[in-house]
Amino acid sequence: MTDNELRQSAGVRVTDGGLRQRASRVVPGGMYGHLNAAIFAPAYPQFFERGDGCRQWDVDGREYIDFMCSWGPVVLGHRHPVVERAAAAQLAKGDCLNGPGAVMVELAELLVDTIPSADWAMFSKNGTDATTQALMVARAATGRHKVLLAHGAYHGADPWCTPSPAGTTPNERADLVEFAYNSLASLEEAAASVEGEVAAIIVTPFKHDSFEDQELVEPEFARGARALADRIGAALVIDDVRAGFRIDLRGSWEPYGVRPDLTAWSKAMANGYPIAAVTGTDALRGPAQTLYSTGSFWFSAVAMAAAKATIETIRDTEAIAVMEKAGAQLREGLSAQAKSHGFTVKQTGPVTIPWLSFDGDADLSVAMHWSSACLRHGVYLHPWHNWFMSAAHTEADVARALEGTDAAFAETRAHFG
Amino acid sequence: MTDNELRQSAGVRVTDGGLRQRASRVVPGGMYGHLNAAIFAPAYPQFFERGDGCRQWDVDGREYIDFMCSWGPVVLGHRHPVVERAAAAQLAKGDCLNGPGAVMVELAELLVDTIPSADWAMFSKNGTDATTQALMVARAATGRHKVLLAHGAYHGADPWCTPSPAGTTPNERADLVEFAYNSLASLEEAAASVEGEVAAIIVTPFKHDSFEDQELVEPEFARGARALADRIGAALVIDDVRAGFRIDLRGSWEPYGVRPDLTAWSKAMANGYPIAAVTGTDALRGPAQTLYSTGSFWFSAVAMAAAKATIETIRDTEAIAVMEKAGAQLREGLSAQAKSHGFTVKQTGPVTIPWLSFDGDADLSVAMHWSSACLRHGVYLHPWHNWFMSAAHTEADVARALEGTDAAFAETRAHFG
Structure with missing residues (x-):
């Protein structure tokens, strides 16, 4: 037709x-x-x-x-009333100022209080910002370059991760090694292929590739990825951009008892207001501090006020x-x-x-x-x-x-x- | 002290x-x-x-x-009243929806009407999104990988362009070749060093590197960059993220009679609301269409309504x-x-x-x-x-x-x- x-x-x-x-x-x-x-x-x-x-x-x-x-x-x-009220109250004072508002600290505190794997938070604007920043932290921490990621997984649309090669260069993807989601053997093989060079394993909390049936993570895989990351000294990064705030407010692998070193958040975080975040563990705080990673609107207060209200409402209303x-x-x-x-x-x-x-x-x-x-x-x-x-x-x-x-x-x- | x-x-x-x-x-x-x-x-x-x-x-x-x-x-x-009214009116209807609002088309039309080098516009959220997307368009158009950029110039904070190497890999910057701002000889030399491989020359409209006295562009340099890009079949990209809307509403090199193939815009575009854009010429419309470049909040309507009101106000109030x-x-x-x-x-x-x-x-x-x-x-x-x-x-x-x-x-x- x-x-x-x-x-x-x-x-x-x-x-x-x-x-x-x-x-x-x-x-x-x-x-x-x-x-x-x-x-x-x-x-x-x-x-x-x-x-x-x-x-x-x-x-x-x-x-x-x-x-x-x-x-x-x-x-x-x-138009959720609690979120809209919080955003409007902040907007009446200011949004994009010469520095963040108090609400940035309150939001970071809320994330740290809510997410067991989070000792700190960094904010940005879109999911791609957060996944990119998480890999930067992992690379700064390890001094290594390679990243393991699942074949077909969506981690954003920057040249390193967009599903289409149009406009990208081979160099921009040269540090990536693919594995098959839910296959620990495949993940181990990917890691072995670049032994000593792995900065991070980045993984979505379940397999949500377009055009395919979704697949929940095998708990064995999640635990195996955690153990592998520990063994090789790489960061385990959960890309919770799509799934975050809809599975478990504490992080989408918390039900499996698997805690990441870094998590990328965005999408549902502020009920439609534009914000993203990386949360991480104390061990990665120093490396995170070495980055120069920023954006003109990353610290705008309205989206942060909306995020705080959204997360509190998700929590308080179950x-x-x-x-x-x-x-x-x-x-x-x-x-x-x-x-x-x-x-x-x-x-x-x-x-x-x-x-x-x-x-x-x-x-x-x-x-x-x-x-x-x-x-x-x-x-x-x-x-x-x-x-x-x-x-x-x-x-x-x-x-x-x-x-x-x-x-x-x-x-x-x-x-x- | x-x-x-x-x-x-x-x-x-x-x-x-x-x-x-x-x-x-x-x-x-x-x-x-x-x-x-x-x-x-x-x-x-x-x-x-x-x-x-x-x-x-x-x-x-x-x-x-x-x-x-x-x-x-x-x-x-x-808190400019015209911008705030436009943003509030849009927010009352919706911001982040299943598709853009009519305002996306109106804003694109306004940019095309305002900017002589613009036959189309693509929207995103931050300056880095726009500079990155502009290079993707240039690479998609030319099938080439190398980008010439001025030593010390700031084009954003993604791994390819952040001024700090922390958390980045050599591969992520391998396709960049530097030249000295305002030196046509240096630019020609950079181009010659990767002859046949240059996708784009990206340049700020004047030299505004931190810690240094600013330098206006030499008209000879601007015209020479345009001529070189034409000669080698590369795209001339103006990074107008920082300077845009404060020098000439038509684009910051318009006073010199130099029109880019692509321009990256952000910052002042919506008086503080988060938005960025790439504008480009008809010749690059097809290549631009091949990209998969997107973000969860790139098409949100409030920032677009604010951008339209901001640009119209800049124009109407001189x-x-x-x-x-x-x-x-x-x-x-x-x-x-x-x-x-x-x-x-x-x-x-x-x-x-x-x-x-x-x-x-x-x-x-x-x-x-x-x-x-x-x-x-x-x-x-x-x-x-x-x-x-x-x-x-x-x-x-x-x-x-x-x-x-x-x-x-x-x-x-x-x-x-």
Whole structure:
């Protein structure tokens, strides 16, 4: 099917208010990066008007119960009153000043109090800043250069880590050695291949690569990575940018009793306000201090005030348990619906960071059709990237969304026969 | 002198509300990066409470007429009503959504309309994002790897460009070749040393390296760089992150008739809201489209609304001319004062991005003393980094600041005899 046919088959008329055409003149490709709707299914709207709680509205005025949460950041729901009040109070005083505000210290103290592996925090703006900075700390600490990372894992979009080689040089990736996620043998082999040179092992808390079923970490792997890092004197870095604040507020491997030397945080940290952080252990404090790593907006106070309010609210309202409940409701509902419509599906990852794939759907045509139909029925989720729950998803919201997904399953069954 | 003696000699009691001590426990070194007051003179406050117009207040309640403008971003003054209204109106609808808002297109259109060398724009969050992305576009376009950049120039703080080697690897900098700013012979030599491999020449619009007198670009050099880039098929990238929006709204080399292929923008673009951009020519649109370059918060709408309002306000109020007037008043005042107190000083750079150095002050002891005395007299400027004017500096503000600087010159003369 052409894009237009697929749009029509989904019954969705995406006009984007004429913005796509205007954008195509002044933005390369009309859009780029992870929010580029041209790389999802054609029915996806590109431009959004507003958000409230777990709902978003596109510029054509369509309302969605949203399960992408802006690809992670919105963890308490849009316009959360506690977060907005904290941000507004700070903004009234100042945001980008000649130095940080008191709130930077308060936020660092909160992270250190909350995260057992954190003796200190450094702040930046985006996940890529944090993963890059974590590797800099590890390299400064060890005087070594090599970094072990899982094949296919996403650690950001700087030249060293972007999934696309366009615009990067071989030198920029020359210090990386890949291993297979959840394979301790592969990790050991990668380490042995650059013996004595490993500065860091960087790893996501579970396997959340796009286009693939998610995989929880094997506790044996997590513990083995910790032991290996200790044995070879490398830093164990958890890239908790995507998963952080949705699995365990103390860090996503804390349930396994595995504590990293460094953790990269961002996305959900401030409920949509732009901030990232690296937390680390006392042993790495000195090396961290030697870096020159900074940005014009890294110390702006509003995002820090929002982060403090967000983390306190997650803690005080047990928001992760709330998301787990809503996520379980969604997973169970989808499971029953898929079965009743004769689809075999896999639902993978933590229920707070869910994903669904259709068996035998290698070209994603079923997923594309179903997620497009979901859009038409007011449910925004994604055909090939994991979804995100927020604490704003009530039982009624999920139930309402499940009506949409059920209709979408029915239409998908009707379409594919 | 010890830090404490220097503090006392400046008559400033910096308590920072006890925050420095608390910060030292939870942030490596208590602070890091360009806002780390420990690397300025000891009298500098680390933590700030609020800002309004051209004034900032530290957490001890001291008020300053500020000539650092948060190291550049604040170009219209803190809490500028037009910018704040635009940001608030957008925030009430949404900031970080599942796609950009209409404002992304409007902002890209505004940049394309305003900047003659811009046929398109890509957005990100910090200056380093933009310089890095510009080089990615150049590399994608040419299929080449080498980048020519001026010795000592600051292009950001990622491993490829941070001024400190701590935490970086030789490979990350292996594709860079240095030349001497304003020396066309040196630039030609650098290009010849990697003939056929040059993807880009990246250059700041004037030489604004820390610890050194600033140097305006020689028009011959600017035109020669353009001609060389054309001759060897490389992209000419202007890093206008620091200077942009304070010299010429059309781009800082437009007065010389030299147009870049790519420009990196950030800092003053949104009056303190976090945003950066790369603009480029039609020829580079296709290559730009091949990148996977993105960030969780790059498309957030509030900073874009603030950027649109900021740029329109700079344009409509002729803010650069306003800054030039205030900057000239400051420069003339400082010049007369230095002379009357028997100091030989150099004032360098555009008057909107000024700096003053004392002759024969290699160890900066005079600059440290004078800038610390300025602080005590309510004037915030910097001993070894260029300053920034804003359009909020009125004639009365500069006159008031000049009273402070005059007293500081007198005290510095008294101290050094």
